[in-house]
Amino acid sequence: MxxxxxxxxxxxxxxxxxxxxxxxxxxxxxxxxxxxxxxxxxxxxxxxxxxxxxxxxxxxxxxxxxxxxxxxxxxxxxxxxxxxxxxxxxxxxxxxxxxxxxxxxxxxxxxxxxxxxxxxxxxxxxxxxxxxxxxxxxxxSAGELERQRSLLLKANEVERLRGAASRAYIEPSRGDLKHIAAERLLELAGSGATGAAVMNAKKETAYIFADELIALHDACPEAAVTYMANLEDRGLPKVREDAARILAGMRGRGLEPELVGALDEYGANGQAIGERIREIDPDFALLVGVPHAIPPEYTEGIEVFSITNGPRQVEPLREMGHRHVMVEIDLHPKTLGVREIVESEFGAVLRSMR
Known part of the structure; x- marks a missing residue:
């Protein structure tokens, strides 16, 4: 390309x-x-x-x-x-x-x-x-080097197929208005509809993306939502430390997510997450972090809310059929140096509506 x-x-x-x-x-x-x-x-x-x-x-x-x-x-x-x-x-x-x-x-x-x-x-x-x-x-170890090499190739493949590297130029966008998407998400969660809320985030960006799952749980604690997060204990030293802190932070807020993959496996998690979504068969799904890693065949017929940190990722996500696409702006500067979960823009909007 x-x-x-x-x-x-x-x-x-x-x-x-x-x-x-x-x-x-x-x-x-x-x-x-x-x-x-x-x-x-x-x-x-x-x-x-x-x-x-x-x-x-x-x-x-x-x-x-x-x-x-x-x-x-x-x-x-x-x-x-x-x-x-x-x-x-x-x-x-x-x-x-x-x-x-x-x-x-x-x-x-x-x-x-x-x-x-x-x-x-x-x-x-x-x-x-x-x-x-x-x-x-x-x-x-030599084994970890080969693991990392495989994960990098998977991440690159996802970007070339459905991400910001899928074409020579993509117009950047801020995505949909967060308060409109939040209103619809709360309407669904409060109506008895079944949902899946998935964080498949890249490394330290999870310090913000985790907050969006917490905010939904805070707003609708009794909703029929299955929560998932890629916080398994694998990877380079800092990646493992971050995963442990974020998982502890989620548990401290009363949220116990299913663990699917590690923070450096965001590019390779798509099929496993997709299979779990298919088992749940939800009416709606909130996908945050690297939502385009999940192949579109797993979200057909589902009302999808996706949140990315890449303005050039908005158009590809819409082409995948995601109905509500939002962007967390300047996410990397907000998560460098932090050691606990940071409130997200979308999370703040959800909380303001309750």
Whole structure:
């Protein structure tokens, strides 16, 4: 697929994966402005992101010595448990040897070199470029590496079939008005109709998407709704910690969801969730997180309310037959650094109507 709309960066994907592996300090070996916005957001999530600030002189003569110096300074300044040196387009074009710099720095902190740049059409290349050296030094097992590889391929397949990567350009949209959809959802839940409320969320975004299930339960505690969430205990260290916190938060609010898949299995969960929906045979379904992972044959004849965090996902969801499609805007910045469930826009609207 040749895209003419912006797509996620493989460098940024590498940074997020380093965070999920428990890296305390990531060093971007490139210009100071590379991935600036995401670097700043990740700092709010507890990972220090530094840069070697390569400039025109280093573009010509190389930045090896500069990277060695920053590695030593990072170790002295932050006393990290783990570090990662993440490549950029500049570093890869001029042929910088990241692993050599780590060795020459003589640091005691365990560190990996992530040879990556932004010239990939699929950002999963950044994830794999981080996981492979992590497996090589024993941060994850060979089995977990293969599991992650399989999950990434499934997630990519879903995006190409029914997601924002399903065509070269998709017009972004804010979706339907939340108060109108909320009114209809409450009408159904309060009428005795049977429902399914499913969270199939990607990693930390679940801190907000979980609230939408809680809000429905708060508003209609006696409704005939089956709740499901992808909060099983599998995945990289941070992913498992997040799942445990979110599940505890849901239980603390009186909601005990059925567990279907883990937070990193959002792309592979579709069929299992679909089969469970088919067993329930509901009149309506609330699908939040990555709703397009569920094949449309499982929701035919059901009044579907879907909530995504991608404005370019609205049109594909409508084409799948979802009657009410909404977007949680700026969800990633709201969930970075949090350790408990955050109120969602749709959840707030549901509560305001009760």
């Amino acid at each position: 040749d895209y003419i709309q912006p797509r996620p960066s493989s460098i940024v994907a590498a940074l997020y994966t380093a965070r999920d592996l428990g890296v305390d300090v990531a060093i971007l070996h490139g210009p100071s402005g590379c991935s600036f916005k995401h670097a700043r957001l990740l700092e709010e999530d507890g990972m220090h992101v530094l840069t070697t600030s390569l400039a025109d002189n280093e573009f010509i003569f190389g930045g090896h010595d500069l990277l060695v110096r920053v590695l030593r300074e990072a170790e002295e300044m932050f006393a990290p448990r783990r570090m990662a040196v993440v490549g950029t387009c500049v570093a890869m074009i001029i042929g910088e040897d990241l692993q050599s710099a780590i060795l020459d720095a003589g640091i005691a902190t365990p560190a990996i070199a992530v040879d990556i740049h932004a010239g990939f059409r699929e950002n999963i290349e950044g994830v794999l470029a981080t996981l492979e050296p992590a497996a090589a030094v024993g941060w994850i």
